[in-house]
Each structure stands twice: as structure tokens, then as C-alpha cells.
Amino acid sequence: MTDDGLSCSLKASYQDFNLDVSFSVKSGELTCIIGPSGCGKSTTLQLIAGLLPLNTGSLVLNGNDIAHLSVHKRQVAMVFQDYALFPHMSVEQNIAYPLKIRKLARAKRKERVSRLLSMVALEGYQKRKSQELSGGERQRVALARALASDPKLLLLDEPLSALDAKLRKHLREEIRRIHDETGITTLYVTHDQEEALAIADRIIVMNEGSVMQEGTGEQIYNEPANIFVATFMGEGNTLPYSIIPKTLINPGGVVPFVFKPKEGKHTIFFRPEHVLVQDNKNLPLAEYLVHLQFKQAEVVSCEFQGDHYRVACNWEGFTIISHCLQRPQAKSVTLGVRIKHIREYVDGESIKKTLLSSVGE
Known part of the structure; x- marks a missing residue:
């Protein structure tokens, strides 16, 4: 195991579900977790983010044990499926919120917000409220807000699932572009096989709380380790x-x-x-x-x-x-x-x- 990137072994038990997964994400890599509904994808992200308690296992980010750190000390940012923007705040205020919490000077906040808006192609949207934005625009604002805190790990929980097919394809290309610009280690949850194959450096296939296979898109598709992966990742x-x-x-x-x-x-x-x-x-x-x-x-x-x-x-x-x-x-x-x-x-x-x-x- 290297000191860079994410390495985790997660075990959790719930009333009707057990999670037991181990995997790593290299520094600067965009890795997709994919699997059917209820397989434990979102639970895995929430354990890594600290939104759910990790009772058993390990969680190491860039050589530091973060398993028992509070959420705001983990240097992990998360984009939720419903974006979770503050409706009473403008675009500018939403993106600046994590910077304000860190008590960054107003002038520097404004400069960073402007740079992030440019990165997500929303220049001129500073004063708009979230209700005035389309689904794709809200997704971009949520991504900019997550990047504002300069995280060491970015978690994306099915960020495109609420959008139509054409917009999903366009925004996944944008997410890949932004990832390549920032170089932030990213863990991306999706249930869409085409999306995972198109965007990921590496794919982790999950089912019933376990990892079925991990590898590049080509390996997963052409050399499935079991019948579940073979039939889930494409038709056969x-x-x-x-x-x-x-x-x-x-x-x-x-x-x-x-x-x-x-x-x-x-x-x-x-x-x-x-x-x-x-x-x-x-x-x-x-x-x-x-x-x-x-x-x-x-x-x-x-x-x-x-x-x-x-x-x-x-x-x-x-x-x-x-x-x-x-x-x-x-x-x-x-x-x-x-x-x-x-x-x-x-x-x-x-x-x-x-x-x-x-x-x-």
C-alpha cells in the first residue's frame, strides 16, 4: 500500500444488510463504484465521508488514518444525488459557503468562487438562486461547492441520475474534464454501465455488500471474473x-x-x-x-x-x-x-x- 490515494476496508451491519468491502483508489484517479440498487454503493460513500459511523475496518487517505475523524476534518467533499444546495442562497453564496466556514478572507473567497464558476462554465450566474437553475446547472454548482474546500478526496453519489440521457452524457464529459484539470482523487458512484465505462480510470463492481471485481473498463467488460459481472456490465x-x-x-x-x-x-x-x-x-x-x-x-x-x-x-x-x-x-x-x-x-x-x-x- 502506498501513502497516496485512498485505501479502505469497511465492515458494517444493518438490520437487513451487511457490508464488507476492501479496495483502494490511487492518487489522482477517477474510480467508479457500480452495482444494482441496494448493493451498498451509497453506504460505502457515506462511511468514507463520515456520515455513517465505521465500527469495524480501516480508512486511510494519503497515509493518514481518517476513520475516526469528524466530517469536517477528513478533507473529503461529497456531491449528493439531489445536489443539496441551499435554496435561500445565491450560486455565489452556495459555492463560498465552505470557504466562509474556513474563515477565508472575503476577497479571496470572491476570487476562488469566480475561478470555480469559470471551471464549471457558469460565469455570470453568481446572483441566481438555485430555483432559477436547470438540473444540469444545479449539478455544476454542487460540484463547484465541493471543489471550493480543496478536498483531497471527492465523492460523487450518482450526480447525474436525475438528468435526461443527452445532458447526462454531456455532463459526464465535463466531470471528466474538471477531474483532469484538478487532479483530485475521485470516487464516483453510478448504476449506469455506459457512464462507468466512459468516465472511469478504474471500475469497482459491487453486489450484495461485496466487491465482485475491480479493474479497468476493458478488463471488467472483456474479462469478467464471474457471471454476475459478465451479465451486469453489458448484455451477454x-x-x-x-x-x-x-x-x-x-x-x-x-x-x-x-x-x-x-x-x-x-x-x-x-x-x-x-x-x-x-x-x-x-x-x-x-x-x-x-x-x-x-x-x-x-x-x-x-x-x-x-x-x-x-x-x-x-x-x-x-x-x-x-x-x-x-x-x-x-x-x-x-x-x-x-x-x-x-x-x-x-x-x-x-x-x-x-x-x-x-x-x-
Whole structure:
């Protein structure tokens, strides 16, 4: 463990929920915590901020133990989901509030507020009240107020969840820009997978009070450690391993392996974007590497998604989702997925070295 950044081990018990998480955030890093509702994301932030008591565990920020410090001594700032602006104060007064508490001289307060307003692109909004602002503008004011105290750690609790999709995308880019300008270590809670993948240096996936996996967006999406992460972080197809002997195609010859499922629930997983679709029964599937081939898959639905079609097919009682550039013209299609795009799981946990990987080599 280094002296820079955040390192924490948090344990807390409530009436119907137990939290037990350990993770670290490097200095200057923007890390997202993501997970379903009720998994403990916001509770984790509140424990770090000191808004909830930490009875068991450790909390170290830049080499200093802050677990038992009062909220105002932790050098941690938090932006809440509802922004929590003071309605009777102007924009300028809201941002200056933490500076006033620290008894910073009025001239310096004014200078810092002006600089922060420029940073969040709200120049000229000093005298407006929060009721006169849009949701996106209130979010910017809340962020500027959090930055005003020059925190060593910034916590963002689903700051964009109340905004429409287009504004969320714009403001997440702004948050990333502001983070890069300030270099403040940031922990960002969201339930939006696209948001986490777009904005984060690193992602922590939580479920039922525990950390399921942590890593870069690419690692989380392409190498999910378990079935929960695989299905939560993007769409995917989960099928029993036992279907392999009847679907495996090796254009180069016969594969000299006997495929026996491992003990436990042995499954395979692959992403829809890796599925090839052939809707002309007179043509072979255009795949020349080792792959699984699902013949006579019935097209159940086809949804236009803008840059692709989402096609759901029924193959021998299993649903297989694919993403393709053109709408299938036939009701029955052939689907294919390369071995290298398939991951194996036993009882929900990833297998590091698999039989399929050796077949694809």
C-alpha cells in the first residue's frame, strides 16, 4: 500500500444488510463504484465521508488514518444525488459557503468562487438562486461547492441520475474534464454501465455488500471474473457447456478433444457483438476459424438500435442475442461465435485456463 490515494476496508451491519468491502483508489484517479440498487454503493460513500459511523475496518487517505475523524476534518467533499444546495442562497453564496466556514478572507473567497464558476462554465450566474437553475446547472454548482474546500478526496453519489440521457452524457464529459484539470482523487458512484465505462480510470463492481471485481473498463467488460459481472456490465449470452460437442466447428479438421463439463454448473458466456448472423440458407457462415455454430435459430425479435440491430433468436430452447448491421431477412438463421470470444464459468466463477482456449490456439 502506498501513502497516496485512498485505501479502505469497511465492515458494517444493518438490520437487513451487511457490508464488507476492501479496495483502494490511487492518487489522482477517477474510480467508479457500480452495482444494482441496494448493493451498498451509497453506504460505502457515506462511511468514507463520515456520515455513517465505521465500527469495524480501516480508512486511510494519503497515509493518514481518517476513520475516526469528524466530517469536517477528513478533507473529503461529497456531491449528493439531489445536489443539496441551499435554496435561500445565491450560486455565489452556495459555492463560498465552505470557504466562509474556513474563515477565508472575503476577497479571496470572491476570487476562488469566480475561478470555480469559470471551471464549471457558469460565469455570470453568481446572483441566481438555485430555483432559477436547470438540473444540469444545479449539478455544476454542487460540484463547484465541493471543489471550493480543496478536498483531497471527492465523492460523487450518482450526480447525474436525475438528468435526461443527452445532458447526462454531456455532463459526464465535463466531470471528466474538471477531474483532469484538478487532479483530485475521485470516487464516483453510478448504476449506469455506459457512464462507468466512459468516465472511469478504474471500475469497482459491487453486489450484495461485496466487491465482485475491480479493474479497468476493458478488463471488467472483456474479462469478467464471474457471471454476475459478465451479465451486469453489458448484455451477454449464457449457455450450458454441454452444447459444445454439437455446435463446435473446426474448418481446419477434427478437434481431438472429448468435451466433458467440469463438476458444478459449467457454463459458457459470449457478447452479442461477437455473434455472426447468416440469414441466407444457401450460403455458408463466413467464418474460417474454430467456432460454435447454431443452425436453424428462429428469429424471435429484431430491434433497431441506431447503429445496429438487436436480434433475439431461439435455438433449441435457448435465447441467443446478437448485434448485426443489417436486419435479417429470414425467419431462421445460422449464428456463429469464435472460440476466442467465449468465456467459461463453473458455479458462476471464471476458469483461468480452459479447454476451449486450447482448442482455439
